[in-house]
Amino acid sequence: MYYVDNSSGVETMPDIKPVYSTDPTWFTEGGGSKSPTYPGPDWFNMVNLEMVNILAAASMEPNKGDCTQLAQAIKALIISSAPVYVPDIHEIKIYDSLDINPNEKWPGTTWVQLPDYVSLRTGKADGSDVLTTVGADSVTLTADNAAPHAHTIGGSTGNSDVVGFTTDDYDFGPVTTSDQPAHQHNSGVAGGNPRYGSTAVASDYGMKGSDNANQTVMALTDPQDEHTHTVDMPPHSHTGAVPAHSHPLPAETGSVGSALPISVVPNSILLIAWRRTA
Incomplete structure (x- = not known):
């Protein structure tokens, strides 16, 4: 939008005349003894100034070649007047990139990145164990971890009766x-x-x-x-x-296993997590 841009305009906006009627009046084409309505310079100047002030509130300068300025200014003013969201202290934010740093996104706040390869799990309802670390990514099983069971061993071989033999x-x-x-x-x-x-x-x-x-x-x-x-x-x-x-069999099986740890990490998607501390 733009101001009046021809030789008929003046450089200083004329003073607006006093109010003629406190009741709203509207444009008409006239008829009978009523003449058609004429806006007069007051009305045009007020409408033009209202639009210019909308641009100014959005820090925009009038541009005669851009007929979308009024829409842009109204949108910018709505966004800027909306409440600014700032996460509360102790909130956690999760991202899929290190390019987002909440310390920079919300100036004046302090965030720490959570350690590598930790999972999030709710703690006790009373909050007594919040921020403690539990569990491990791998475990080593012992006999106590197996379900109760037994192995049948021992006994003897079948009887064998060799009637006789002759040496060489x-x-x-x-x-x-x-x-x-x-x-x-x-x-x-x-x-x-x-x-x-x-x-x-x-x-x-x-x-x-x-x-x-x-x-x-x-x-x-x-x-x-x-x-x-x-x-x-x-x-x-x-x-x-x-x-x-017959021949007796051993009383127990031989020892097996090497006590290697096994991973208990579920199938996961790895992300970046931050926690606001101040």
């Missing part, structure tokens, strides 16, 4: 007996042990030193000190049997 043949060759205390041996004729003479011919009277003489018993040999004997052990095997039996 093995040739020990000559072997030496263990030391025996001092002792004597019988001497005889035609000893009953085939190694020392025949038992089938009674007249075989060769001196055949034997502990098993079965025909002629002769005197004992002279005593000898503790000594061993070398005997020949031909290849042979042994037959044995294992009775029915």
Whole structure:
């Protein structure tokens, strides 16, 4: 909008004439004895000044080329006259960017940023634990955290009855007996042990030193000190049997686990939080 802008205007606004009527009057086209209404300079000057003053209240200068100034000024005045919101002390504001700093957004107030990676949780109704820190992002479970349960272990293997078995043949060759205390041996004729003479011919009277003489018993040999004997052990095997039996199982399982902590952080969106302190 703009002032009157032609050669018919004057540089100083004329004084407004006194009020003609205290009752509202309106424009008319006239008729009969009534002439059409003419506004007169007072009315035009007052309307023009009202609009100029609206621009001035919004700190705007009239611009003849902008026909939206009056709307802009009215909008600016409405916004500026609205109550200014300032968060109360202890309020918390949450943003998704560090570009917003409430210390700058609300000058004269003091804000502190909440620590990294903390969650917000309501405290006791009486406020006795407000601003305390609780919980952790990870935990290490112990046996006390598991539900009551048991493991079935122990017992024994099934019975196994091995009726018999035979070892493999093995040739020990000559072997030496263990030391025996001092002792004597019988001497005889035609000893009953085939190694020392025949038992089938009674007249075989060769001196055949034997502990098993079965025909002629002769005197004992002279005593000898503790000594061993070398005997020949031909290849042979042994037959044995294992009775029915079982084997016990251990009384407990082996230890497992390494007590590594586990995360208990839920799926979250991370934001920036501030708290007003003053």
